[in-house]
Amino acid sequence: GEDVEQSLFLSVREGDSSVINCTYTDSSSTYLYWYKQEPGAGLQLLTYIFSNMDMKQDQRLTVLLNKKDKHLSLRIADTQTGDSAIYFCAEPAGNQFYFGTGTSLTVIP
Amino acid sequence: DTEVTQTPKHLVMGMTNKKSLKCEQHMGHRAMYWYKQKAKKPPELMFVYSYEKLSINESVPSRFSPECPNSSLLNLHLHALQPEDSALYLCASSQAAGSRTEAFFGQGTRLTVV
Numbered sequence: 001g002e003d004v005e006q007s008l009f010l011s012v013r014e015g016d017s018s019v020i021n022c023t024y025t026d027s028s029s030t031y032l033y034w035y036k037q038e039p040g041a042g043l044q045l046l047t048y049i050f051s052n053m054d055m056k057q058d059q060r061l062t063v064l065l066n067k068k069d070k071h072l073s074l075r076i077a078d079t080q081t082g083d084s085a086i087y088f089c090a091e092p093a094g095n096q097f098y099f100g101t102g103t104s105l106t107v108i109p
Numbered sequence: 110d111t112e113v114t115q116t117p118k119h120l121v122m123g124m125t126n127k128k129s130l131k132c133e134q135h136m137g138h139r140a141m142y143w144y145k146q147k148a149k150k151p152p153e154l155m156f157v158y159s160y161e162k163l164s165i166n167e168s169v170p171s172r173f174s175p176e177c178p179n180s181s182l183l184n185l186h187l188h189a190l191q192p193e194d195s196a197l198y199l200c201a202s203s204q205a206a207g208s209r210t211e212a213f214f215g216q217g218t219r220l221t222v223v
Contacts, residue, residue, distance in 0.1 A: 042115075042215050043199065043214040045211050096142070097154075097201075100151060104149070
């Protein structure tokens with residue numbers, strides 16, 4: 001399978017920006033995705049980026065893609081307590097999706 | 110409607126029971142997936158159905174038996190499970206397998222095997 005790596009934990013103060021990083025392996029991926037999982041819930045698609053883009057902004061979310069380094073990041077501006085969750089990056093490869101190890105974001109009031 | 114509906118939300122079953130998990134989507138997606146997720150871990154793929162045919166079985170034990178009766182429904186039949194099978198079972202769908210479009214996930218079934 002594909003190795004999709006993320007740092008495990010991130011803690012930020014409410015109102016600050018959060019940056020969650022991901023490295024992936026399949027350079028042929030056409031799209032890359034970010035999912036959010038709140039405790040006890042399923043995965044919610046947050047945003048995605050097409051592989052020919054460097055950046056995509058969607059309200060408080062900014063996705064940056066560095067194809068050369070196979071590095072993806074998700075920036076959350078003005079982080080709120082409701083943003084506390086586990087964030088997974090995901091890349092499609094073959095007939096399936098490969099998920100990163102997940103980053104647990106804790107927002108401190 | 111971008112919803113994938115899973116039932117039941119919670120299930121407790123004994124090791125000799127037979128039960129089924131159900132998943133439904135009405136987005137016209139032709140690929141459906143079962144994932145298993147342990148606490149604080151990423152989802153692990155179990156099965157992929159593409160156009161109602163099983164296309165991937167990730168070496169899942171035979172006590173898990175998937176079924177895709179039609180393009181909108183996906184079932185997971187459970188029999189003689191072990192306590193280590195306790196997990197969150199997630200269903201997902203996408204326009205096609207090997208998809209270049211996003212997968213949508215249900216809220217999962219929290220399964221406890223006693």
